[in-house]
Amino acid sequence: MYKLSAAELLANALNKPAEETMKQIERPKQLHHGDYAFPCFALAKEKRQSPQSIAAELAAELSHEEFSAITAVGGYVNFTLDKKLAGSSVVKDIHQQRVAYGSTAIGQGQTVTIDLSSPNIAKPFSMGHLRSTVIGNSISLLLEKQGYEVVRINHVGDWGTQFGKLICAYEKWGEEAKVRANTIPELLKLYVRFHKEAAQDEQLEQEGRDWFRKLEQGDAYANKLWRWFRDVSMEEFGRVYEIMGVHFDSDAGEAFYNDKMERVVKELEQKKLLSMSEGAQVVRLDEFDLPPSLIKKKDGATLYATRDLAAAIYRKETYQFSKSLYVVGHEQSLHFQQLKLVLDKMGYEWAEGINHIPFGMVLQDGKKMSTRKGKLVLLDKVLEQAIQLAATNIAEKNPNLPDKEEVARQVGVGAVLFHDLKHERIHDIDFSLEDMLRVEGETGPYVQYTHARACTLLAKGGEIQGVLEVDEETAAAAWPILSLLLQFPGAVGNAAINYDPSRIAKYVIDLAQAFNSYYGKVRILEEDEKLGARLAVVEAVASVLEEGLRLLGIHAPRQM
RNA sequence: GCGCCCGUAGCUCAAUUGGAUAGAGCGUUUGACUACGAAUCAAGAGGUUAGAGGUUCAAGUCCUCUCGGGCGCACCA
Numbered sequence: 001m002y003k004l005s006a007a008e009l010l011a012n013a014l015n016k017p018a019e020e021t022m023k024q025i026e027r028p029k030q031l032h033h034g035d036y037a038f039p040c041f042a043l044a045k046e047k048r049q050s051p052q053s054i055a056a057e058l059a060a061e062l063s064h065e066e067f068s069a070i071t072a073v074g075g076y077v078n079f080t081l082d083k084k085l086a087g088s089s090v091v092k093d094i095h096q097q098r099v100a101y102g103s104t105a106i107g108q109g110q111t112v113t114i115d116l117s118s119p120n121i122a123k124p125f126s127m128g129h130l131r132s133t134v135i136g137n138s139i140s141l142l143l144e145k146q147g148y149e150v151v152r153i154n155h156v157g158d159w160g161t162q163f164g165k166l167i168c169a170y171e172k173w174g175e176e177a178k179v180r181a182n183t184i185p186e187l188l189k190l191y192v193r194f195h196k197e198a199a200q201d202e203q204l205e206q207e208g209r210d211w212f213r214k215l216e217q218g219d220a221y222a223n224k225l226w227r228w229f230r231d232v233s234m235e236e237f238g239r240v241y242e243i244m245g246v247h248f249d250s251d252a253g254e255a256f257y258n259d260k261m262e263r264v265v266k267e268l269e270q271k272k273l274l275s276m277s278e279g280a281q282v283v284r285l286d287e288f289d290l291p292p293s294l295i296k297k298k299d300g301a302t303l304y305a306t307r308d309l310a311a312a313i314y315r316k317e318t319y320q321f322s323k324s325l326y327v328v329g330h331e332q333s334l335h336f337q338q339l340k341l342v343l344d345k346m347g348y349e350w351a352e353g354i355n356h357i358p359f360g361m362v363l364q365d366g367k368k369m370s371t372r373k374g375k376l377v378l379l380d381k382v383l384e385q386a387i388q389l390a391a392t393n394i395a396e397k398n399p400n401l402p403d404k405e406e407v408a409r410q411v412g413v414g415a416v417l418f419h420d421l422k423h424e425r426i427h428d429i430d431f432s433l434e435d436m437l438r439v440e441g442e443t444g445p446y447v448q449y450t451h452a453r454a455c456t457l458l459a460k461g462g463e464i465q466g467v468l469e470v471d472e473e474t475a476a477a478a479w480p481i482l483s484l485l486l487q488f489p490g491a492v493g494n495a496a497i498n499y500d501p502s503r504i505a506k507y508v509i510d511l512a513q514a515f516n517s518y519y520g521k522v523r524i525l526e527e528d529e530k531l532g533a534r535l536a537v538v539e540a541v542a543s544v545l546e547e548g549l550r551l552l553g554i555h556a557p558r559q560m
Numbered sequence: 561g562c563g564c565c566c567g568u569a570g571c572u573c574a575a576u577u578g579g580a581u582a583g584a585g586c587g588u589u590u591g592a593c594u595a596c597g598a599a600u601c602a603a604g605a606g607g608u609u610a611g612a613g614g615u616u617c618a619a620g621u622c623c624u625c626u627c628g629g630g631c632g633c634a635c636c637a
Contacts, residue, residue, distance in 0.1 A: 520601040
């Protein structure tokens with residue numbers, strides 16, 4: 001790695017460990033400053049010399065075959081890579097490794113469980129769950145690229161007081177035929193009505209809670225309804241996952257832990273962690289200045305903290321994870337903080353591996369969307385529109401395209417997923433259908449288009465033959481591209497470490513922009529002696545774009 | 561009231577995690593398809609990084625306060 005060469009040169013000259021200089025080397029913002037830079041300001045005090053003179057001395061002293069120039073600019077030593085050498089080598093690497101370029105074995109032998117998506121039964125799949133699904137899926141793919149064994153768990157919200165309320169509402173106002181015909185929307189209506197009326201009527205809340213208790217105690221009728229609601233919902237969700245191309249290793253939802261909670265409650269008792277508070281059983285967290293974790297309601301029914309504790313323990317025992325990730329909105333930060341601390345108090349050192357990966361909410365007009373008030377946007381409608389729009393574009397721009405429907409799906413889904421993933425994870429997103437359907441500028445379809453363009457060039461240019469070598473002139477003209485290609489493994493590592501797919505989204509945009517810019521300036525298919533070199537660059541771009549998109553869960557069609 | 565998160569161009573977002581002249585896209589103005597895909601490219605305009613202090617050779621980035629927004633804070637998940 002070139003950065004390491006620079007670090008070693010500097011370490012040698014300065015008589016310091018290479019790890020130290022490695023950490024200080026940075027990437028200059030501007031291309032004309034070279035490829036790596038070493039700031040000398042920190043050395044000024046200890047060497048009692050100006051940073052400028054230190055930089056000048058170092059630059060004069062250092063040289064290495066990998067760098068065509070090492071110069072001093074201000075207080076920086078700038079390293080410029082030999083473009084022909086570095087360019088040829090990265091293109092060769094990618095040609096050999098193809099989509100495996102950027103893979104590592106960092107996670108070899110380690111299992112990570114990841115809790116993602118987790119929609120609620122009997123409710124439509126909302127935009128909020130979209131974020132968890134696509135971010136979680138991308139993180140899974142990133143971790144797999146690093147060699148981790150990833151277990152994707154869809155912790156479906158199929159239990160809890162809400163079902164008592166729903167059953168109660170169905171009992172009062174539901175009509176079986178209507179619900180059979182149009183299950184989720186009808187159930188949603190019932191749910192919304194329940195909350196509307198409960199606002200007026202204290203009694204109703206209590207009835208809802210009673211129904212949940214019955215459900216939990218095994219009441220046959222309540223369980224029959226619950227089973228029905230669940231099956232229909234899962235089928236519905238399955239359709240959406242199919243469209244998005246997401247799969248899970250486990251569908252064990254909340255209800256799955258029903259028979260696993262008692263053990264946890266007993267254990268908490270044994271370890272003397274439970275105490276009574278206002279009729280409920282809680283684990284106090286006063287020493288952390290946090291509110292207590294509620295384990296059992298005063299009516300004896302369980303809560304989600306109880307279930308999450310049982311789930312965490314179950315996952316540890318079943319999968320022996322080294323890390324357990326929860327891709328859940330940041331509004332649940334407190335809950336996960338409590339979860340981790342309770343596990344810790346129970347004496348499980350592996351609680352350290354519990355990691356909440358929060359993300360911002362999808363807001364509407366700056367406010368939270370509320371299921372209870374029936375204000376929400378449905379994912380399948382959005383996907384449908386995006387796919388439709390892609391189909392319209394294809395009909396207009398590429399009517400002879402084979403496999404139109406599949407490509408429209410890939411592009412439509414690409415637009416929606418990319419729009420979500422390009423935002424920094426933690427930021428709230430204001431919902432905008434218009435933005436999600438956009439296909440120009442910094443969008444998924446833009447990247448897909450760039451990839452398709454590159455593929456067309458390769459198809460027309462023929463097989464790349466002979467030794468791959470990028471000549472001086474091509475390397476110089478394509479340097480912005482080559483430089484980005486060199487950075488790909490680093491971008492993958494960064495995204496994985498920070499659990500942040502947006503870094504890959506940004507990377508892939510940068511690469512596409514660099515490529516399109518090159519495309520506008522240079523005629524690639526010109527029949528000259530450098531054709532092979534240019535095609536090699538194009539091939540590397542296509543390969544990395546495809547892999548970058550794949551890491552986001554997005555397909556890269558060869559034509560569109 | 562307390563806690564967590566956020567505040568950068570008209571809008572949506574970047575900024576190598578403390579480094580050089582704060583960058584893209586959308587929108588807007590202008591130009592480029594009888595040269596490889598115009599879902600594209602080139603160029604212009606657009607900024608007191610919410611505000612005030614502080615730490616540092618260096619602050620959009622770290623600390624304190626103020627203002628503004630979001631989300632949590634006991635029987636929902």
